[in-house]
Amino acid sequence: MVNQYDVIIIGGSYSGLSSAMALGRSLRKVLVVDHGKPCNRYTPHSHNFITQDGETPYHIYQKAKSQVLAYPTVDLKEDKVLTVSKTEDGFEAKTLNDSFFAKKIILATGIKDVFPEIKGFEDCWGKSILHCPYCHGYEVQNQQIAVVGNGDIGYDFAKLIYQWSSNIVLLTDGKSTLSDEQASKLLSKGIRVIENTIKEYNHSEGQVTYIKLSEGMELSVDAVFARVPFQQSTSFAEDLGCNMLPSGYVQVDEMQRTSVRGVYAVGDSTSMMRSVSVAVATGTKAGAMVNKELIEEEF
The missing domain is CATH 3.50.50.60 (FAD/NAD(P)-binding domain)
Structure with missing residues (x-):
């Protein structure tokens, strides 16, 4: 044949x-x-x-x-x-x-x-918006990191990334669905929870510099961990x-x-x-x- x-x-x-x-x-x-x-x-x-x-x-x-x-x-x-x-x-x-x-x-x-329709996300994906700490965590250790997630998934992701940096903010991108116990535990570890929606990832050639959030808020970060x-x-x-x-x-x-x-x-x-x-x-x-x-x- x-x-x-x-x-x-x-x-x-x-x-x-x-x-x-x-x-x-x-x-x-x-x-x-x-x-x-x-x-x-x-x-x-x-x-x-x-x-x-x-x-x-x-x-x-x-x-x-x-x-x-x-x-x-x-x-x-x-x-x-x-x-x-x-x-x-x-x-x-x-x-x-x-x-x-x-x-x-x-x-x-x-x-x-499947990328979210947020300006700058795709440009930064794999460079400074990261999916896996085992692949990229060492390179951003102890830097200012934003973790994107909500509820159980966001809580577990923030807990995982905490191994590489204690300078973490959890972005729920809308109203938090964390339990009271989860929110309290994050707070005790110094992890701030921000509920403002994400509007844009500002970057320079794929390196994120700050995140524009709703209500005019801007958050300076060195790296972002997100699961899509x-x-x-x-x-x-x-x-x-x-x-x-x-x-x-x-x-x-x-x-x-x-x-x-x-x-x-x-x-x-x-x-x-x-x-x-x-x-x-x-x-x-x-x-x-x-x-x-x-x-x-x-x-």
Whole structure:
């Protein structure tokens, strides 16, 4: 069959390339299809990944891609997958330019952050408006930090960030839904709660300087921690009939298998643990398990 592979990997960032390496080294014929827009493209530096701490995401990606493509068993197509469907013998992936067939599919498609419609937010995202203290907390330790959140989520987020800085303000962006006990505990830790709505993040080339709030209030900050809603980058998992979690992630087991035989999912689409190291680990597991599944079917 034309364009026939053992495995098609949709998405060529860290988890997808990690899967490709495991499979390429297993002598499997692998196709990686990628359109080149990783979710951490906003971030200037990647941290908390040994051997690569402080490197730019682009540098890590380029090095990973060159190492993976050194294996003649792996092909990379810069293209956009439009649909993925089951066939009698496996799966078909249709792209803008072609169709490809494989026995197994690995979805490394990631997620898309849904930014609030607040001026300056997207410009600062990944630079000074941050989502993960394990990725970025060390660099802003003991600085003036605003945490955005409300209710239980805001309380837990402020409590987490307090490990890195005691100079914290919690912005509820509207009327607080904190319990009296939570508000009292925050106050005892010196964390001020501000209920004014957020109007704008003033910044210089992505570095936030102050936040404009309602009623003419301005708050000087060095960094902001915020969690934003997300959506799957593609509907491929649902199109194939994979179970989804109430949280919006693709449901996988400990070896990255979805509920549909032959379909695996890796990386940010499966877990709230959004880091390069975790993405790489999920890709390695999936690659090994897909190879094992093929062996069991072929032997």
